[in-house]
Amino acid sequence: MTGISVAGIQKRFGAYQALTSVSLEVRDSEFTVLLGPSGCGKSTLLRIIAGLEYADGGTIDIGQRRVNDLPPRLRRIAMVFQNYAVFPHMTIYDNVAFGLRTRKTPEAEVRTRVMRMAELMDIGAQLSKYSAQLSGGQRQRVAVARALVVEPEVLLMDEPLSNLDALLRLQMRAELKSLLQEFNTTTIYVTHDQVEAMSLADRIAVMNGGHIEQYGSPMQIYSRPATRFVGGFIGNPPMNFLLDDHHSYSRQVGLERPGKAHSLGIRPEDIQVYREMATQCWPVKVGVVECLGPMQQFTAELDHQMLRVTADPDLALHSGETLYLRPDPAKVCWYDGEGRMLPV
Amino acid sequence: MKRVGGSSAMAWLFGASLVILCLWVLLPLYLLMVNSVSTPDQIHGWPKRLWPEISFDTILFFWNFQGVAQAMFNSIVTAVITLLLSILLGTPAGYGLARFRFRGKNLFRIMVLMTRAFPLPLLALPLAVVYLQIGLDDTLIGVALVHTMLALPFTVLVTFSLFLGIPRELEEVAWTMGCTRWEAFRKVVLPLAAPGIAASAVFAFVVSWNEVFAAAILTVNNQTLTAFLVQSLDESPVHLKFAGGLVLVLPALVFIFAVRKYMFSLWGIASR
Ligand SMILES: Nc1ncnc2c1ncn2[C@@H]1O[C@H](COP(=O)(O)OP(=O)(O)O)[C@@H](O)[C@H]1O
Ligand SMILES: [Mg+2]
Numbered sequence: 001m002t003g004i005s006v007a008g009i010q011k012r013f014g015a016y017q018a019l020t021s022v023s024l025e026v027r028d029s030e031f032t033v034l035l036g037p038s039g040c041g042k043s044t045l046l047r048i049i050a051g052l053e054y055a056d057g058g059t060i061d062i063g064q065r066r067v068n069d070l071p072p073r074l075r076r077i078a079m080v081f082q083n084y085a086v087f088p089h090m091t092i093y094d095n096v097a098f099g100l101r102t103r104k105t106p107e108a109e110v111r112t113r114v115m116r117m118a119e120l121m122d123i124g125a126q127l128s129k130y131s132a133q134l135s136g137g138q139r140q141r142v143a144v145a146r147a148l149v150v151e152p153e154v155l156l157m158d159e160p161l162s163n164l165d166a167l168l169r170l171q172m173r174a175e176l177k178s179l180l181q182e183f184n185t186t187t188i189y190v191t192h193d194q195v196e197a198m199s200l201a202d203r204i205a206v207m208n209g210g211h212i213e214q215y216g217s218p219m220q221i222y223s224r225p226a227t228r229f230v231g232g233f234i235g236n237p238p239m240n241f242l243l244d245d246h247h248s249y250s251r252q253v254g255l256e257r258p259g260k261a262h263s264l265g266i267r268p269e270d271i272q273v274y275r276e277m278a279t280q281c282w283p284v285k286v287g288v289v290e291c292l293g294p295m296q297q298f299t300a301e302l303d304h305q306m307l308r309v310t311a312d313p314d315l316a317l318h319s320g321e322t323l324y325l326r327p328d329p330a331k332v333c334w335y336d337g338e339g340r341m342l343p344v
Numbered sequence: 345m346k347r348v349g350g351s352s353a354m355a356w357l358f359g360a361s362l363v364i365l366c367l368w369v370l371l372p373l374y375l376l377m378v379n380s381v382s383t384p385d386q387i388h389g390w391p392k393r394l395w396p397e398i399s400f401d402t403i404l405f406f407w408n409f410q411g412v413a414q415a416m417f418n419s420i421v422t423a424v425i426t427l428l429l430s431i432l433l434g435t436p437a438g439y440g441l442a443r444f445r446f447r448g449k450n451l452f453r454i455m456v457l458m459t460r461a462f463p464l465p466l467l468a469l470p471l472a473v474v475y476l477q478i479g480l481d482d483t484l485i486g487v488a489l490v491h492t493m494l495a496l497p498f499t500v501l502v503t504f505s506l507f508l509g510i511p512r513e514l515e516e517v518a519w520t521m522g523c524t525r526w527e528a529f530r531k532v533v534l535p536l537a538a539p540g541i542a543a544s545a546v547f548a549f550v551v552s553w554n555e556v557f558a559a560a561i562l563t564v565n566n567q568t569l570t571a572f573l574v575q576s577l578d579e580s581p582v583h584l585k586f587a588g589g590l591v592l593v594l595p596a597l598v599f600i601f602a603v604r605k606y607m608f609s610l611w612g613i614a615s616r
C-alpha cells in the first residue's frame with residue numbers, strides 16, 4: 001500500500017512564491033497527473049516529492065512514511081525526466097541495470113530483470129549501444145525501463161513525452177498507459193498537455209500560480225470545472241464564460257441561477273444551435289466559421305460578448321448571419337465574482 | 345555572417361597576418377629545436393643550415409651540466425605537487441560553483457579571477473618573509489604552494505564550466521536510484537568530467553613547470569629548472585641555454601597538442 005500524501009507544501013525561490021500551501025492525496029496504484037501552464041510549479045512540486053528540492057513548509061508521506069527529511073535514495077521512488085537523463089558513458093544495459101546494482105542485487109538477477117524489462121520496452125536490440133546512438137523515442141524507453149526495473153513503489157515522471165514528435169508521443173502515450181496499468185505503480189505524472197492528462201489520468205490536479213485549482217477525475221474536471229481558470233484551461237476550445245451579473249442572459253433562456261452568480265460557463269458542444277427564432281434563445285451574430293471535419297466551430301457575438309460554439313458539420317453557416325443559441329441547462333456551471341464555481 | 349576577407353586585398357592582408365603570426369610563434373621554436381640538436385660549433389657558426397646534422401652533443405652537455413639533473417627533478421616534484429593540490433582543491437570548488445546556490449557566489453567567482461590580476465612581484469617580499477618565519481623557504485612544497493595559487497583559478501573556472509556542462513538530471517536520476525551524493529558523483533559525474541579534469545591537471549603542471557619568478561626568489565639550493573637556468577644564465581655557455589629552453593618549452597607544447605580539442609571550449613566557457 002503506497003499512497004502519497006502531501007500537505008501544506010510551500011516553496012519560495014528568493015522572493016518568488018513558487019508553491020503556496022499545496023495539498024494532494026494520491027491513492028495506492030493511482031495515476032495522478034499534475035496539469036497546468038508552464039511555470040505554475042508542477043516540476044517544483046514533483047521534485048519536492050522526489051526529495052530533489054526542499055520544501056519550506058508542509059509534510060510529505062509516502063506509504064505512511066514521513067519522508068520530509070529523507071534523501072531521494074531512501075524514498076523508494078523512481079523518476080523519469082523530460083530530457084531522459086540516460087547516462088551517456090554507459091551502455092543501455094548498464095543504464096537499465098544501474099538502479100539494481102546500487103541496491104546490491106546479485107548480477108544473475110540483474111541480468112534476468114534487465115532482459116525482461118528490455119523485452120517489455122522493446123529495447124532488446126539496443127542494450128549494447130550508447131545513448132548517443134539512440135533516437136529520442138528509444139532514449140525515452142530506456143529512461144522508463146531504467147525507472148521501472150527496480151519496481152519502485154512510486155513512479156514520478158516530469159513531462160516524459162514532451163520531447164518526442166507528435167506521432168511518437170501518441171504511440172508512447174498508449175504504451176505507457178498499458179504498461180503502467182500492468183505494473184500498478186502509484187504514479188505522479190507532470191504535463192502541460194491537457195490531452196495527455198485526460199487520456200492517462202485516474203485523477204488530474206490542475207495547477208495554477210503555485211496552487212492546485214481542482215483535483216478530480218478527468219470527467220469531473222471537464223464537465224464541472226471548479227474555477228474559471230480550470231474551465232478556460234481545459235478543452236479545445238475552452239469553456240465559454242458569459243458575464244451575467246444582471247441576470248439578463250440567464251432569464252432570457254429560462255435558467256435558474258444561484259444568488260451570487262456572476263458569470264455562467266458553458267462548453268461549446270453543450271449549446272444547441274437554431275436557425276429559426278425560438279423561445280428561450282440567445283440571438284447571436286455569427287463570426288468566424290471553421291470546418292474541422294467531424295464538426296464545425298464558429299464564434300458567436302452576443303452583445304459584445306464572444307462565445308465559441310460547436311455545430312453539426314452539415315449545418316450551412318455564414319459569417320454575419322443571425323442564429324439562435326440555447327445552452328443545455330444541465331451542463332451550465334455558475335461562477336462567482338472570484339471565479340469559483342457555485343453549487344446549483 | 346560575413347566572411348573575413350571579402351575582397352582580395354582583405355584576403356591578402358588576412359593571409360599575411362596569419363603568416364606573420366605563425367612565424368612569430370614558430371621561428372623561435374624552430375631555432376630552439378635546431379640549436380638544441382646541433383653541435384656547439386654549429387650554434388656559433390655561420391651560415392646556418394636549414395637542417396643541421398642531428399647531434400645530441402648539446403643535449404648531453406646540458407644533461408651532464410652540474411645541477412641540471414637535480415633541478416629538473418625538483419621541477420617535476422614541484423609540478424606534481426602543484427597538479428595534485430590544484431585538482432584536489434579546485435575540482436570541489438568548481439563543482440560547488442556549478443551545482444549550489446549560495447550567498448556571494450558571483451563575488452566569489454570574480455575574486456577567483458581577480459587573484460590572477462594581482463601582480464606576483466608585489467607579493468614576493470612579504471611572501472619571502474613569511475616563508476622564512478614559518479620555515480617554508482627554500483622548500484619545494486613552498487614553491488608548489490605559490491604555483492598552486494597561480495594555477496588554482498584556472499582549475500576552478502575550468503572545472504566549473506565542465507560541471508555546468510554535465511546535466512544536473514544525470515546526477516539527480518542517480519540519487520533517485522539509490523546513490524548517495526558522493527556515489528553519484530563518482531559513478532556519473534567523474535567519468536564524464538575526467539578528460540576535462542585531466543586537461544586542467546596538465547595545465548597546472550605546465551604552469552608550475554614554466555614559472556620562474558617565485559621559484560627564483562623562494563629557493564636558494566632547491567632550485568627548480570627555471571630558477572636554475574635564470575641564475576646560471578650569465579655564466580653558462582649559449583648552447584646550454586638553447587637546450588634548457590627546449591626542455592622548458594616541450595611540456596607546454598605536448599600539453600597544447602594533447603588538449604587542443606578542449607582549448608576552445610575551455611576559453612569560451614571559462615570567460616562566461
Ligand atoms: N531553482 C530555481 N530558482 C529560482 N526559481 C525557480 C527555480 N526552479 C523553478 N523556479 C521558478 O518557479 C516557478 C515554477 O517552476 P516549475 O515548477 O519548473 O514550473 P513548471 O514545471 O510548472 O513549468 C517558475 O516561475 C520558475 O521560474
Ligand atoms: Mg516543468
